Amino acid sequence: xxxxxxxxxxxxxxxxxxxxxxxxxxxxxxxxxxxxxxxxxxxxxxxxxxxxxxxxxxxxxxxxxxxxxxxxxxxxxxxxxxxxxxxxxxxxxxxxxxxxxxxxxxxxxxxxxxxxxxxxxxxxxxxxxxxxxxxxxxxxxxxxxxxxxxxxxxxxxxxxxxxxxxxxxxxxxxxxxxxxxxxxxxxxxxxxxxxxxxxxxxxxxxxxxxxxxxxxxxxxxxxxxxxxxxxxxxxxxxxxxxxxxxxxxxxxxxxxxxxxxxxxxxxxxxxxxxxxxxxxxxxxxxxxxxxxxxxxxxxxxxxxxxxxxxxxxxxxxxxxxxxxxxxxxxxxxxxxxxxxxxxxxxxxxxxxxxxxxxxxxxxxxxxxxxxxxxxxxxxxxxxxxxxxxxxxxxxxxxxxxxxxxxxxxxxxxxxxxxxxxxxxxxxxxxxxxxxxxxxxxxxxxxxxxxxxxxxxxxxxxxxxxxxxxxxxxxxxxxxxxxxxxxxxxxxxxxxxxxxxxxxxxxxxxxxxxxxxxxxxxxxxxxxxxxxxxxxxxxxxxxxxxxxxxxxxxxxxxxxxxxxxxxxxxxxxxxxxxxxxxxxxxxxxxxxxxxxxxxxxxx
Numbered sequence: 295x296x297x298x299x300x301x302x303x304x305x306x307x308x309x310x311x312x313x314x315x316x317x318x319x320x321x322x323x324x325x326x327x328x329x330x331x332x333x334x335x336x337x338x339x340x341x342x343x344x345x346x347x348x349x350x351x352x353x354x355x356x357x358x359x360x361x362x363x364x365x366x367x368x369x370x371x372x373x374x375x376x377x378x379x380x381x382x383x384x385x386x387x388x389x390x391x392x393x394x395x396x397x398x399x400x401x402x403x404x405x406x407x408x409x410x411x412x413x414x415x416x417x418x419x420x421x422x423x424x425x426x427x428x429x430x431x432x433x434x435x436x437x438x439x440x441x442x443x444x445x446x447x448x449x450x451x452x453x454x455x456x457x458x459x460x461x462x463x464x465x466x467x468x469x470x471x472x473x474x475x476x477x478x479x480x481x482x483x484x485x486x487x488x489x490x491x492x493x494x495x496x497x498x499x500x501x502x503x504x505x506x507x508x509x510x511x512x513x514x515x516x517x518x519x520x521x522x523x524x525x526x527x528x529x530x531x532x533x534x535x536x537x538x539x540x541x542x543x544x545x546x547x548x549x550x551x552x553x554x555x556x557x558x559x560x561x562x563x564x565x566x567x568x569x570x571x572x573x574x575x576x577x578x579x580x581x582x583x584x585x586x587x588x589x590x591x592x593x594x595x596x597x598x599x600x601x602x603x604x605x606x607x608x609x610x611x612x613x614x615x616x617x618x619x620x621x622x623x624x625x626x627x628x629x630x631x632x633x634x635x636x637x638x639x640x641x642x643x644x645x646x647x648x649x650x651x652x653x654x655x656x657x658x659x660x661x662x663x664x665x666x667x668x669x670x671x672x673x674x675x676x677x678x679x680x681x682x683x684x685x686x687x688x689x690x691x692x693x694x695x696x697x698x699x700x701x702x703x704x705x706x707x708x709x710x711x712x713x714x715x716x717x718x719x720x721x722x723x724x725x726x727x728x729x730x731x732x733x734x735x736x737x738x739x740x741x742x743x744x745x746x747x748x749x750x751x752x753x754x755x756x757x758x759x760x761x762x763x764x765x766x767x768x769x770x771x772x773x774x775x776x777x778x779x780x781x782x783x784x785x786x787x788x789x790x791x792x793x794x795x796x797x798x799x800x801x802x803x804x805x806x807x808x809x810x811x812x813x814x815x816x817x818x819x820x821x822x823x824x825x826x827x828x829x830x831x832x833x834x835x836x837x838x839x840x841x842x843x844x845x846x847x848x849x850x851x852x853x854x855x856x857x858x859x860x861x862x863x864x865x866x867x868x869x870x871x872x873x874x875x876x877x878x879x880x881x882x883x884x885x886x887x888x889x890x891x892x893x894x895x896x
Contacts, residue, residue: 364414367442370457371450375477377620381451382412385439386459386471388481389413389420391619393569400762400770409569409619418506421571421617423471423483428496428602435465436497446470453477466491467605479620480630486612489605498602499613501573503563505594508535513567517755519643522585522596523572524562526554530640538587538594549595550587556580559636562596563618568758570641573598574616577634622758624659643756650749655757662759668772669765672850675750676857680865683742691866695873696731743858754850765853769806772850776804803845806852811841813859820866 367384372391379390391410398404410419425436437443447458456474463469468488475481485499512520512535521534533541533552541550554560556575562583563572575581575598586595598615605611618630622642631638644651657678661671680687703725711718726732754760760773768777780802814837844852 364412368445370445370447372452372475373450374453374475376479377475378406379410381457381459381473383443383445383459385422385441386424386437386443387412387420387422387439388473388617388619389418389422393621396568396621407569409571413506416507417510419504419509419571421501421503421573421619423485423499423501423615425469425485425487425497425499426599428498430493430495431465431467431497435463435467435495437461437463437469443471451475465495467495478626479618481617481619482614483617484612484614486610487603487605488610489607492607494604494606496602496604498599499615500597500599501615501617502595502597503571503573503617505564507592508594509566511567515755517645517752518567520566521564522552522562522594523565523570523641524554524560524583524585524596525637525640526556526560526583527558528637530637532643533585535594538585539589541585541587547584547586550589552585554583556583561635561638562598564594564596565622565641565643567756568622568761569620570618570622572618572641574618574635575600576614576616577636624655624757624759643752645749645752645756647745647749647752650745651752654746654749655753655759658753659759662763667765668760668763668850669769669853672772672853673857676854676861679746680858680861684865686742687862687865688869691869692873693732694866695870696729698870699874700725700729700731747855750854751848751851754848754854760848760850763850765849769849772853773848775846776806776849776852778804778806780804803842806849806856807841807845809856810844810852810859811837813856813863814840817859817863817866820863820870 364382364384367382369380369382369390372379372381376394378392378394379388381388382390389410389412391408393407393409396407398407410421412418412420422439424438427433427436441461443459443461445457446460447456449455451457451473453474453476456472459471459473461469466489468490470486470488472484472486473481474484483501487497489495509520514520519532519534521532521536521538524531524533531552531554538550538552541552543549544551544553547553557580559577560581560583561572561574562585563570565572573596580601582599584595584597584599586597587593588595600613600615603611603613616635618635620626624639624642627638627641654675658668658671658675661674662668665671665674704722707718707721707725711721754773762770763772764770765772770777818833818837844855
């Protein structure tokens with residue numbers, strides 16, 4: 295390996311180590327605990343058109359019911375193939391939702407994932423819909439977050455049986471809300487107003503998703519977006535929980551807010567690591583999207599407000615919007631996108647390298663459908679990536695083999711030039727030109743591997759399909775760190791392994807990190823150690839440093855790296871041997887075991 299390649303690898307490795315150490319020593323701060331039941335703040339309401347939206351803003355902040363009222367409120371049960379829960383007739387909130395297909399952990403008896411929770415419970419999280427009053431109406435003339443609705447339908451909400459809620463206002467308006475749900479995670483919310491009064495009224499339909507406090511399971515990790523996601527006419531805006539807290543106060547909103555006007559297509563909601571709740575107006579509809587934070591009650595809120603509608607005496611109007619509340623499954627979200635939800639697949643956090651993460655995930659997903667094992671699929675994906683990069687790798691290793699052949703002549707040049715670096719560089723360039731050797735060609739495979747590695751890391755960490763995905767034996771969750779440990783002799787001793795992510799777990803590493811370190815060490819031995827003692831020492835320690843640093847990474851990523859190292863070793867050995875240079879692997883190992891006292895073997 296020539297000096298330029300060594301320097302590039304060294305710089306890349308050290309940069310990667312610095313990043314890892316930084317995030318281990320200086321993790322993002324945890325959110326301070328807050329009281330979700332603190333007294334509410336009543337906000338002012340103005341009249342006239344869509345400007346009345348502070349009423350919608352106050353919806354989440356004005357939930358003032360006691361725990362007893364919340365507990366005793368009538369409810370409509372929800373039962374679908376994939377969802378369970380209920381709707382509270384107090385405010386008509388969808389505030390109790392469980393995902394039947396997903397459990398919190400892999401342990402037997404682990405509870406089902408609870409997405410929405412009613413007010414009064416820790417980290418309350420819910421969706422509510424309503425109307426903001428315009429001309430001719432007061433705040434008591436429209437249903438609010440504390441309005442008690444009447445169930446006009448019978449029985450449980452199912453894909454075959456919508457739930458119908460009704461309420462008549464003092465002004466003589468009949469409000470009807472029809473809630474339908476499909477077999478997956480999408481609700482259709484149809485809000486209807488029947489004007490049975492004498493005059494004309496104006497009002498604006500809205501939808502709200504409110505979250506009391508930052509989610510308890512928030513990762514707060516730089517590679518993952520958690521918080522508000524807004525799609526506005528093809529442009530995605532992501533605002534993390536920490537950034538929502540820092541939003542400026544918008545007087546017209548009565549809160550800290552970020553407001554976007556959507557002219558045709560869009561959606562807004564909260565995205566977590568694996569789950570998502572999103573408000574989706576009908577395609578082609580204009581609306582106002584807002585992300586807000588109520589500091590007094592520590593409530594995060596996203597909302598959609600549609601244009602004001604005018605309803606004359608004896609007239610009826612209705613508006614239908616949708617609510618997605620469920621798991622960020624790629625196939626499910628893609629089907630909703632095909633059905634008209636603009637760029638809905640971008641609700642998954644693909645990152646800056648989306649042009650790599652999307653195709654990498656698609657190939658991995660399709661391989662898993664064929665093979666039925668995500669770990670094996672990662673290995674096959676690695677083979678495919680190495681096959682695509684093989685032409686570059688071939689040129690690189692051929693160049694490295696030729697460089698080895700030129701090693702004696704390069705040593706003569708060094709002796710002849712002495713301390714004259716310029717003369718040495720000129721002599722080496724002439725030597726390369728004469729023998730048609732490009733020393734920079736060895737950099738290309740390394741440069742290509744860097745974005746691929748980070749893209750695969752993103753895919754493994756972010757996508758739901760890797761959550762609880764099994765490999766074999768003890769490796770039942772490829773999105774989690776290696777569960778084995780030297781501490782209990784990889785499960786042979788009767789006590790458990792240290793908690794994943796702890797310092798003890800990093801020290802007493804598992805099987806996969808060990809294999810990673812060994813594979814990197816063997817790959818290194820394809821080349822003699824550098825002549826410079828400092829470089830030799832750094833390269834000697836590098837596999838073991840990476841072994842410990844990556845021990846806490848997702849085991850799926852470690853599987854990829856082990857497979858990549860193994861394939862790279864095989865490729866390099868065979869290609870260099872085909873060029874007349876046979877790497878002295880065992881000789882280099884013996885040399886390294888002598889701590890650099892022996893001479894490198896060519």
